[in-house]
Amino acid sequence: MTPRLDPAFLGAPVAHRALHDVADGRPENSRAAIRAAIAAGYGIEIDVQLTADNNAVVFHDYALDRLANGAGPVRSVSAVGLSQMPLLGGDEGIPDLPEILKLVAGRVPLLIEIKDQDGAMGPNIGPLEAATAAALEGYIGPAAVMSFNPHAIAHMAELCPDIPRGLVTSSYDPAVWPLPKETCARLRDVPDFDRVGASFISHEVADLARPRVAALKAAGANVLCWTVKSPEAEVVARRIAENVTFEGYLAAHPG
Template sequence: MNNLCVAHRGFSSIAPENTMAAFLLAMEQPEVQWMELDVQLSRDGVPVVIHDFTLNRTTNGKGLVRETDWSDLQQLDAGSWKGKAYKGERVPALIEVLDRCCGKVRLNIELKTQGNMYPGLPAAVIHEVRKRHMQHDVVITSFEPTALVEVKKLAPEFKTGLIIDARPGDLAAVLRQMNCSFLSIGYTNVDKSLMREMRNEGIQVMAWTVDDKTIMKRLAAIDPELMLCTNRPDVWEQAFQETSSRFFRP
Protein backbone atom coordinates (compact mmCIF):
# COMPACT_ATOMS: atom_id res chain seq x y z
CA MET A 1 0.00 0.00 0.00
CA ASN A 2 1.93 2.97 -1.33
CA ASN A 3 -1.05 5.28 -1.82
CA LEU A 4 -0.37 8.85 -0.73
CA CYS A 5 -2.16 9.91 2.46
CA VAL A 6 -3.92 13.29 2.25
CA ALA A 7 -5.05 14.75 5.58
CA HIS A 8 -8.54 16.19 5.00
CA ARG A 9 -8.69 19.67 6.57
CA GLY A 10 -5.71 18.56 8.63
CA PHE A 11 -6.00 15.77 11.22
CA SER A 12 -9.65 16.69 11.50
CA SER A 13 -10.93 13.63 13.33
CA ILE A 14 -9.02 14.81 16.41
CA ALA A 15 -8.42 18.55 16.08
CA PRO A 16 -10.88 21.17 14.78
CA GLU A 17 -10.92 21.13 10.99
CA ASN A 18 -9.03 23.77 9.01
CA THR A 19 -7.21 25.15 12.06
CA MET A 20 -3.49 25.33 12.71
CA ALA A 21 -3.96 22.71 15.44
CA ALA A 22 -5.30 20.25 12.86
CA PHE A 23 -2.61 21.09 10.30
CA LEU A 24 0.27 20.88 12.75
CA LEU A 25 -0.99 17.59 14.16
CA ALA A 26 -1.24 16.17 10.64
CA MET A 27 2.29 17.33 9.85
CA GLU A 28 3.57 15.39 12.86
CA GLN A 29 2.38 12.15 11.25
CA PRO A 30 5.10 10.67 9.02
CA GLU A 31 2.51 9.12 6.72
CA VAL A 32 0.99 12.51 5.78
CA GLN A 33 2.59 13.92 2.64
CA TRP A 34 -0.35 16.05 1.55
CA MET A 35 -3.02 18.11 3.29
CA GLU A 36 -6.33 19.37 1.94
CA LEU A 37 -7.79 22.72 3.02
CA ASP A 38 -10.56 25.13 2.00
CA VAL A 39 -10.09 28.81 1.18
CA GLN A 40 -12.54 31.71 0.97
CA LEU A 41 -12.16 35.50 1.14
CA SER A 42 -12.98 37.79 4.03
CA ARG A 43 -14.98 40.92 3.20
CA ASP A 44 -11.73 42.88 2.91
CA GLY A 45 -10.13 40.35 0.57
CA VAL A 46 -7.95 38.21 2.86
CA PRO A 47 -7.77 34.52 1.85
CA VAL A 48 -8.93 32.58 4.93
CA VAL A 49 -9.07 28.85 5.63
CA ILE A 50 -12.58 27.68 6.44
CA HIS A 51 -14.98 25.21 4.84
CA ASP A 52 -18.54 26.47 5.35
CA PHE A 53 -19.82 29.63 3.73
CA THR A 54 -21.20 30.57 7.17
CA LEU A 55 -19.37 30.89 10.48
CA ASN A 56 -22.05 29.15 12.51
CA ARG A 57 -20.87 25.52 12.61
CA THR A 58 -17.13 25.78 13.27
CA THR A 59 -16.82 29.08 15.15
CA ASN A 60 -18.65 31.04 17.84
CA GLY A 61 -19.57 33.63 15.21
CA LYS A 62 -22.56 33.96 12.94
CA GLY A 63 -23.13 35.11 9.40
CA LEU A 64 -21.29 34.72 6.11
CA VAL A 65 -17.50 34.54 5.81
CA ARG A 66 -17.60 36.93 2.84
CA GLU A 67 -19.45 39.53 4.90
CA THR A 68 -16.92 39.50 7.76
CA ASP A 69 -13.68 41.49 7.90
CA TRP A 70 -10.43 39.72 8.65
CA SER A 71 -9.99 41.68 11.89
CA ASP A 72 -13.32 40.28 13.11
CA LEU A 73 -12.57 36.76 11.94
CA GLN A 74 -9.39 36.83 14.01
CA GLN A 75 -11.42 37.32 17.17
CA LEU A 76 -13.51 34.18 16.71
CA ASP A 77 -13.06 30.88 18.54
CA ALA A 78 -12.80 28.14 15.93
CA GLY A 79 -11.85 25.32 18.30
CA SER A 80 -14.22 25.03 21.26
CA TRP A 81 -16.86 23.19 19.21
CA LYS A 82 -14.40 20.29 18.95
CA GLY A 83 -13.42 20.25 22.62
CA LYS A 84 -12.17 22.32 25.54
CA ALA A 85 -8.55 21.54 24.66
CA TYR A 86 -8.94 23.57 21.49
CA LYS A 87 -10.57 26.65 22.94
CA GLY A 88 -9.13 29.76 21.33
CA GLU A 89 -8.08 28.17 18.03
CA ARG A 90 -8.54 30.77 15.30
CA VAL A 91 -9.63 30.81 11.70
CA PRO A 92 -6.23 30.90 9.99
CA ALA A 93 -5.26 33.07 7.07
CA LEU A 94 -3.94 31.15 4.08
CA ILE A 95 -0.55 32.81 4.50
CA GLU A 96 -0.17 31.23 7.96
CA VAL A 97 -0.72 27.76 6.58
CA LEU A 98 1.56 28.30 3.59
CA ASP A 99 4.36 29.59 5.80
CA ARG A 100 4.17 26.57 8.12
CA CYS A 101 3.89 24.02 5.31
CA CYS A 102 6.47 25.38 2.88
CA GLY A 103 9.07 22.69 2.20
CA LYS A 104 7.38 20.21 4.56
CA VAL A 105 4.11 19.03 3.06
CA ARG A 106 2.21 19.55 -0.18
CA LEU A 107 -1.21 21.15 -0.29
CA ASN A 108 -4.52 20.58 -2.03
CA ILE A 109 -6.10 24.05 -1.85
CA GLU A 110 -9.82 23.99 -2.53
CA LEU A 111 -11.33 27.24 -3.75
CA LYS A 112 -14.59 27.25 -1.81
CA THR A 113 -16.91 29.20 -4.04
CA GLN A 114 -20.08 29.03 -6.11
CA GLY A 115 -20.69 30.95 -9.31
CA ASN A 116 -19.37 34.50 -8.96
CA MET A 117 -19.35 34.52 -5.16
CA TYR A 118 -15.60 35.24 -4.95
CA PRO A 119 -14.35 36.77 -8.22
CA GLY A 120 -11.00 37.69 -6.64
CA LEU A 121 -10.33 34.34 -4.96
CA PRO A 122 -8.19 32.65 -7.65
CA ALA A 123 -5.91 35.68 -8.02
CA ALA A 124 -5.53 36.09 -4.24
CA VAL A 125 -4.52 32.45 -3.74
CA ILE A 126 -2.15 32.49 -6.71
CA HIS A 127 -0.47 35.63 -5.36
CA GLU A 128 0.26 34.11 -1.95
CA VAL A 129 1.48 30.79 -3.37
CA ARG A 130 3.75 32.47 -5.90
CA LYS A 131 5.22 34.75 -3.23
CA ARG A 132 6.50 31.61 -1.49
CA HIS A 133 7.56 29.85 -4.71
CA MET A 134 5.22 26.96 -3.87
CA GLN A 135 3.59 26.61 -7.30
CA HIS A 136 4.84 23.04 -7.70
CA ASP A 137 3.88 22.03 -4.16
CA VAL A 138 0.18 22.74 -4.49
CA VAL A 139 -2.82 21.74 -6.57
CA ILE A 140 -5.76 24.14 -6.81
CA THR A 141 -9.11 22.33 -6.78
CA SER A 142 -12.76 23.35 -6.82
CA PHE A 143 -16.30 22.18 -7.51
CA GLU A 144 -16.65 25.41 -9.51
CA PRO A 145 -15.27 25.01 -13.07
CA THR A 146 -15.10 28.76 -13.75
CA ALA A 147 -12.71 29.20 -10.81
CA LEU A 148 -10.36 26.57 -12.22
CA VAL A 149 -10.46 28.11 -15.69
CA GLU A 150 -9.55 31.44 -14.10
CA VAL A 151 -6.58 29.87 -12.30
CA LYS A 152 -5.17 28.47 -15.54
CA LYS A 153 -5.74 31.81 -17.27
CA LEU A 154 -3.84 33.71 -14.58
CA ALA A 155 -1.20 31.06 -13.79
CA PRO A 156 -0.76 28.35 -16.44
CA GLU A 157 2.00 26.71 -14.40
CA PHE A 158 -0.40 25.75 -11.59
CA LYS A 159 -1.88 22.25 -11.44
CA THR A 160 -5.68 22.36 -11.20
CA GLY A 161 -8.27 19.74 -10.38
CA LEU A 162 -12.03 19.35 -10.59
CA ILE A 163 -13.92 18.08 -7.54
CA ILE A 164 -16.92 15.86 -8.24
CA ASP A 165 -18.98 13.13 -6.61
CA ALA A 166 -20.20 11.47 -9.79
CA ARG A 167 -18.94 9.58 -12.84
CA PRO A 168 -20.09 11.44 -15.98
CA GLY A 169 -19.46 9.69 -19.25
CA ASP A 170 -17.63 12.68 -20.70
CA LEU A 171 -15.34 13.16 -17.68
CA ALA A 172 -12.09 12.84 -19.62
CA ALA A 173 -13.25 15.36 -22.22
CA VAL A 174 -14.37 17.82 -19.53
CA LEU A 175 -11.01 17.65 -17.76
CA ARG A 176 -9.17 18.01 -21.04
CA GLN A 177 -11.23 21.06 -21.99
CA MET A 178 -10.51 22.68 -18.61
CA ASN A 179 -6.82 21.76 -18.84
CA CYS A 180 -7.05 19.97 -15.49
CA SER A 181 -4.40 17.41 -14.57
CA PHE A 182 -6.00 16.37 -11.25
CA LEU A 183 -9.32 14.82 -10.26
CA SER A 184 -10.76 14.86 -6.73
CA ILE A 185 -13.62 12.38 -6.68
CA GLY A 186 -15.92 10.78 -4.10
CA TYR A 187 -14.42 7.37 -3.33
CA THR A 188 -17.59 5.42 -4.24
CA ASN A 189 -17.01 6.38 -7.89
CA VAL A 190 -13.51 4.89 -8.07
CA ASP A 191 -12.85 1.64 -9.90
CA LYS A 192 -10.20 0.16 -12.18
CA SER A 193 -11.79 1.53 -15.34
CA LEU A 194 -11.76 5.08 -13.97
CA MET A 195 -8.12 4.80 -12.96
CA ARG A 196 -7.18 3.33 -16.33
CA GLU A 197 -8.99 6.12 -18.17
CA MET A 198 -7.42 8.85 -16.01
CA ARG A 199 -3.94 7.36 -16.35
CA ASN A 200 -4.32 7.42 -20.13
CA GLU A 201 -5.21 11.12 -19.85
CA GLY A 202 -2.30 11.89 -17.49
CA ILE A 203 -4.71 12.77 -14.66
CA GLN A 204 -3.74 12.25 -11.02
CA VAL A 205 -6.71 11.02 -8.95
CA MET A 206 -7.58 11.55 -5.29
CA ALA A 207 -10.46 9.71 -3.61
CA TRP A 208 -12.38 11.44 -0.82
CA THR A 209 -13.14 11.06 2.05
CA VAL A 210 -12.10 7.63 3.31
CA ASP A 211 -12.01 6.88 7.04
CA ASP A 212 -12.72 3.14 7.00
CA LYS A 213 -9.72 0.81 7.02
CA THR A 214 -11.34 -1.89 4.91
CA ILE A 215 -12.36 0.61 2.24
CA MET A 216 -8.85 2.10 2.25
CA LYS A 217 -7.38 -1.34 1.57
CA ARG A 218 -9.89 -2.00 -1.21
CA LEU A 219 -9.12 1.32 -2.89
CA ALA A 220 -5.39 0.79 -2.51
CA ALA A 221 -5.74 -2.57 -4.28
CA ILE A 222 -7.40 -0.85 -7.25
CA ASP A 223 -4.39 1.33 -7.99
CA PRO A 224 -1.23 2.25 -6.01
CA GLU A 225 -1.25 5.75 -7.54
CA LEU A 226 -4.69 6.63 -6.16
CA MET A 227 -4.35 9.30 -3.46
CA LEU A 228 -6.47 8.70 -0.36
CA CYS A 229 -7.98 11.70 1.41
CA THR A 230 -8.92 11.01 5.02
CA ASN A 231 -9.87 12.62 8.31
CA ARG A 232 -8.03 9.71 9.96
CA PRO A 233 -4.33 9.48 9.06
CA ASP A 234 -4.03 7.07 11.99
CA VAL A 235 -6.40 4.64 10.25
CA TRP A 236 -4.39 5.03 7.02
CA GLU A 237 -1.31 4.04 9.04
CA GLN A 238 -3.09 0.95 10.40
CA ALA A 239 -4.13 -0.08 6.89
CA PHE A 240 -0.59 0.45 5.67
CA GLN A 241 0.94 -1.62 8.48
CA GLU A 242 -1.50 -4.49 8.00
CA THR A 243 -1.00 -4.53 4.24
CA SER A 244 2.79 -4.38 4.60
CA SER A 245 2.91 -7.17 7.19
CA ARG A 246 0.95 -9.44 4.83
CA PHE A 247 3.59 -9.08 2.14
CA PHE A 248 6.67 -9.06 4.36
CA ARG A 249 5.75 -11.73 6.90
CA PRO A 250 8.89 -13.84 7.62
Protein backbone atom coordinates (compact mmCIF):
# COMPACT_ATOMS: atom_id res chain seq x y z
CA MET A 1 0.00 0.00 0.00
CA THR A 2 1.26 3.46 -0.91
CA PRO A 3 1.86 5.51 2.25
CA ARG A 4 -0.12 8.75 2.36
CA LEU A 5 1.01 12.13 3.54
CA ASP A 6 0.32 12.89 7.18
CA PRO A 7 -2.58 15.41 7.28
CA ALA A 8 -0.16 17.84 8.97
CA PHE A 9 1.43 18.41 5.55
CA LEU A 10 -1.85 19.89 4.36
CA GLY A 11 -2.15 22.30 7.28
CA ALA A 12 0.62 24.71 8.21
CA PRO A 13 2.43 26.27 5.23
CA VAL A 14 5.86 24.78 4.48
CA ALA A 15 8.93 27.01 4.80
CA HIS A 16 11.18 26.56 1.74
CA ARG A 17 14.70 25.59 2.84
CA ALA A 18 13.33 26.37 6.31
CA LEU A 19 12.46 29.90 7.45
CA HIS A 20 15.61 31.48 6.05
CA ASP A 21 16.59 35.15 6.10
CA VAL A 22 20.29 35.98 5.98
CA ALA A 23 19.51 39.52 7.10
CA ASP A 24 18.55 37.93 10.41
CA GLY A 25 21.39 35.39 10.49
CA ARG A 26 19.32 32.50 9.14
CA PRO A 27 20.84 31.01 5.96
CA GLU A 28 19.02 28.47 3.80
CA ASN A 29 18.76 25.01 5.37
CA SER A 30 20.50 26.17 8.52
CA ARG A 31 19.80 25.18 12.10
CA ALA A 32 18.78 28.78 12.79
CA ALA A 33 16.26 28.75 9.93
CA ILE A 34 14.89 25.42 11.12
CA ARG A 35 14.52 26.63 14.71
CA ALA A 36 12.71 29.73 13.44
CA ALA A 37 10.28 27.63 11.38
CA ILE A 38 9.53 25.41 14.35
CA ALA A 39 8.96 28.45 16.59
CA ALA A 40 6.53 29.86 14.01
CA GLY A 41 4.68 26.56 13.65
CA TYR A 42 5.51 26.08 9.97
CA GLY A 43 6.24 22.86 8.17
CA ILE A 44 9.80 22.64 6.87
CA GLU A 45 11.24 21.72 3.47
CA ILE A 46 14.95 20.86 3.36
CA ASP A 47 17.36 19.53 0.74
CA VAL A 48 19.94 16.80 1.08
CA GLN A 49 23.19 16.37 -0.79
CA LEU A 50 25.84 13.64 -0.62
CA THR A 51 29.24 14.04 1.05
CA ALA A 52 32.59 12.51 0.11
CA ASP A 53 32.05 9.85 2.77
CA ASN A 54 28.50 9.01 1.67
CA ASN A 55 26.58 10.92 4.32
CA ALA A 56 23.51 13.09 3.77
CA VAL A 57 23.96 16.78 4.58
CA VAL A 58 21.28 19.45 4.58
CA PHE A 59 22.29 21.76 1.75
CA HIS A 60 20.63 22.85 -1.49
CA ASP A 61 23.32 23.48 -4.10
CA TYR A 62 25.70 20.98 -5.66
CA ALA A 63 28.56 23.45 -5.21
CA LEU A 64 29.54 25.22 -2.01
CA ASP A 65 30.32 28.64 -3.45
CA ARG A 66 26.94 30.43 -3.20
CA LEU A 67 25.97 29.38 0.30
CA ALA A 68 29.10 28.52 2.27
CA ASN A 69 32.62 29.69 2.96
CA GLY A 70 34.00 27.11 0.57
CA ALA A 71 34.33 26.21 -3.10
CA GLY A 72 33.80 23.18 -5.28
CA PRO A 73 31.35 20.28 -5.07
CA VAL A 74 29.66 19.40 -1.80
CA ARG A 75 30.41 15.74 -2.50
CA SER A 76 34.17 16.41 -2.49
CA VAL A 77 34.15 17.18 1.26
CA SER A 78 33.45 14.89 4.22
CA ALA A 79 30.53 15.40 6.58
CA VAL A 80 32.92 16.49 9.32
CA GLY A 81 34.61 18.94 6.98
CA LEU A 82 31.28 20.42 5.99
CA SER A 83 30.19 20.73 9.62
CA GLN A 84 33.20 22.99 10.14
CA MET A 85 32.51 25.09 7.02
CA PRO A 86 30.50 28.22 7.91
CA LEU A 87 27.34 29.04 6.04
CA LEU A 88 27.40 32.53 4.58
CA GLY A 89 25.19 34.91 6.49
CA GLY A 90 25.29 32.85 9.66
CA ASP A 91 27.64 31.58 12.32
CA GLU A 92 27.29 27.81 11.95
CA GLY A 93 28.52 25.00 9.73
CA ILE A 94 26.61 22.75 7.36
CA PRO A 95 24.48 20.25 9.33
CA ASP A 96 23.99 16.61 8.47
CA LEU A 97 20.56 15.03 8.19
CA PRO A 98 20.68 13.01 11.44
CA GLU A 99 21.35 16.21 13.41
CA ILE A 100 18.45 18.01 11.77
CA LEU A 101 16.10 15.10 12.43
CA LYS A 102 17.02 15.28 16.11
CA LEU A 103 16.45 19.04 16.07
CA VAL A 104 13.00 18.82 14.46
CA ALA A 105 12.05 15.73 16.51
CA GLY A 106 8.59 15.44 15.00
CA ARG A 107 7.43 18.85 16.18
CA VAL A 108 6.48 20.01 12.67
CA PRO A 109 6.10 18.24 9.31
CA LEU A 110 9.44 17.69 7.54
CA LEU A 111 9.63 17.43 3.75
CA ILE A 112 13.01 16.17 2.52
CA GLU A 113 14.04 16.77 -1.10
CA ILE A 114 16.66 14.33 -2.34
CA LYS A 115 18.73 16.20 -4.90
CA ASP A 116 19.42 14.41 -8.18
CA GLN A 117 22.88 12.84 -8.07
CA ASP A 118 22.81 11.36 -11.58
CA GLY A 119 23.06 14.71 -13.33
CA ALA A 120 20.45 13.78 -15.92
CA MET A 121 17.53 12.45 -13.83
CA GLY A 122 18.75 8.95 -14.62
CA PRO A 123 19.40 5.73 -12.67
CA ASN A 124 22.92 6.50 -11.41
CA ILE A 125 21.77 6.96 -7.82
CA GLY A 126 21.96 5.08 -4.55
CA PRO A 127 24.33 6.38 -1.85
CA LEU A 128 22.32 9.52 -1.01
CA GLU A 129 19.08 7.56 -0.86
CA ALA A 130 20.71 4.97 1.40
CA ALA A 131 22.06 7.66 3.73
CA THR A 132 18.67 9.38 3.85
CA ALA A 133 16.84 6.16 4.61
CA ALA A 134 19.34 5.25 7.32
CA ALA A 135 18.89 8.63 8.99
CA LEU A 136 15.09 8.29 8.89
CA GLU A 137 15.05 4.86 10.49
CA GLY A 138 13.12 5.12 13.74
CA TYR A 139 12.17 8.78 13.18
CA ILE A 140 8.89 9.61 14.88
CA GLY A 141 6.81 12.41 13.45
CA PRO A 142 5.41 13.55 10.09
CA ALA A 143 8.11 13.15 7.44
CA ALA A 144 8.10 12.63 3.68
CA VAL A 145 10.67 12.41 0.90
CA MET A 146 10.54 13.75 -2.64
CA SER A 147 12.80 14.27 -5.64
CA PHE A 148 12.77 15.50 -9.21
CA ASN A 149 14.45 12.21 -10.11
CA PRO A 150 11.89 9.36 -10.26
CA HIS A 151 14.68 6.79 -9.90
CA ALA A 152 15.54 8.25 -6.50
CA ILE A 153 11.96 7.89 -5.31
CA ALA A 154 11.65 4.36 -6.69
CA HIS A 155 14.74 3.47 -4.66
CA MET A 156 13.32 5.12 -1.53
CA ALA A 157 10.24 2.92 -1.94
CA GLU A 158 12.55 -0.07 -1.58
CA LEU A 159 14.62 1.35 1.28
CA CYS A 160 11.88 2.79 3.50
CA PRO A 161 8.50 1.76 2.10
CA ASP A 162 6.55 3.25 5.01
CA ILE A 163 7.78 6.84 4.44
CA PRO A 164 5.43 8.84 2.18
CA ARG A 165 7.10 9.79 -1.08
CA GLY A 166 6.41 12.20 -3.89
CA LEU A 167 7.76 13.73 -7.07
CA VAL A 168 8.86 17.32 -7.49
CA THR A 169 7.39 18.33 -10.83
CA SER A 170 7.75 21.21 -13.21
CA SER A 171 6.98 22.69 -16.60
CA TYR A 172 10.51 21.54 -17.48
CA ASP A 173 11.17 24.45 -19.81
CA PRO A 174 14.26 23.34 -21.82
CA ALA A 175 15.48 26.93 -21.79
CA VAL A 176 15.83 26.70 -18.01
CA TRP A 177 16.68 23.05 -17.37
CA PRO A 178 20.15 21.68 -18.28
CA LEU A 179 18.56 18.54 -19.70
CA PRO A 180 17.88 17.23 -23.22
CA LYS A 181 14.53 18.32 -24.65
CA GLU A 182 13.44 14.69 -24.78
CA THR A 183 14.05 14.28 -21.05
CA CYS A 184 12.16 17.48 -20.29
CA ALA A 185 9.23 16.35 -22.41
CA ARG A 186 9.07 12.99 -20.64
CA LEU A 187 9.31 14.34 -17.10
CA ARG A 188 6.80 17.11 -17.83
CA ASP A 189 4.06 14.48 -18.19
CA VAL A 190 4.85 12.91 -14.77
CA PRO A 191 4.76 9.37 -16.21
CA ASP A 192 6.37 7.72 -13.18
CA PHE A 193 3.88 8.68 -10.47
CA ASP A 194 2.27 5.27 -10.10
CA ARG A 195 5.44 3.30 -10.83
CA VAL A 196 7.33 4.80 -7.91
CA GLY A 197 4.41 4.55 -5.49
CA ALA A 198 4.10 8.30 -5.03
CA SER A 199 1.19 9.80 -3.11
CA PHE A 200 1.87 13.47 -3.83
CA ILE A 201 3.53 15.95 -6.13
CA SER A 202 5.10 19.30 -5.37
CA HIS A 203 4.61 21.25 -8.58
CA GLU A 204 6.09 24.46 -9.92
CA VAL A 205 3.72 27.22 -8.84
CA ALA A 206 3.62 29.03 -12.20
CA ASP A 207 2.57 25.79 -13.92
CA LEU A 208 -0.22 24.62 -11.59
CA ALA A 209 -2.88 24.99 -14.28
CA ARG A 210 -1.35 22.13 -16.28
CA PRO A 211 -4.01 19.47 -17.04
CA ARG A 212 -1.76 16.68 -15.77
CA VAL A 213 -1.79 18.30 -12.32
CA ALA A 214 -5.58 18.35 -12.33
CA ALA A 215 -5.68 14.71 -13.46
CA LEU A 216 -3.38 13.58 -10.66
CA LYS A 217 -5.40 15.52 -8.10
CA ALA A 218 -8.63 14.00 -9.40
CA ALA A 219 -7.07 10.55 -9.06
CA GLY A 220 -6.35 11.19 -5.38
CA ALA A 221 -2.82 12.59 -5.37
CA ASN A 222 -2.05 15.36 -2.91
CA VAL A 223 -0.82 18.51 -4.66
CA LEU A 224 1.72 20.79 -3.03
CA CYS A 225 3.61 23.53 -4.86
CA TRP A 226 6.91 25.43 -4.99
CA THR A 227 7.88 28.21 -4.45
CA VAL A 228 5.34 30.88 -3.46
CA LYS A 229 6.92 34.28 -2.81
CA SER A 230 4.04 36.58 -1.88
CA PRO A 231 0.61 36.48 -0.20
CA GLU A 232 -0.99 37.37 -3.53
CA ALA A 233 0.69 34.44 -5.29
CA GLU A 234 -0.37 32.17 -2.44
CA VAL A 235 -4.04 33.01 -2.92
CA VAL A 236 -3.80 32.02 -6.59
CA ALA A 237 -1.80 28.85 -5.87
CA ARG A 238 -4.29 27.62 -3.28
CA ARG A 239 -7.03 27.48 -5.91
CA ILE A 240 -5.29 24.26 -7.02
CA ALA A 241 -2.62 23.32 -4.48
CA GLU A 242 -3.59 21.90 -1.10
CA ASN A 243 -0.61 23.56 0.54
CA VAL A 244 2.24 25.86 -0.39
CA THR A 245 5.98 25.94 0.02
CA PHE A 246 6.88 29.58 0.59
CA GLU A 247 9.78 31.97 1.12
CA GLY A 248 10.38 35.71 1.36
CA TYR A 249 7.28 36.48 3.46
CA LEU A 250 5.42 34.97 6.40
CA ALA A 251 2.62 32.78 5.10
CA ALA A 252 -0.61 32.89 7.09
CA HIS A 253 -1.68 29.82 9.01
CA PRO A 254 -5.02 28.36 7.87
CA GLY A 255 -8.08 28.97 9.97
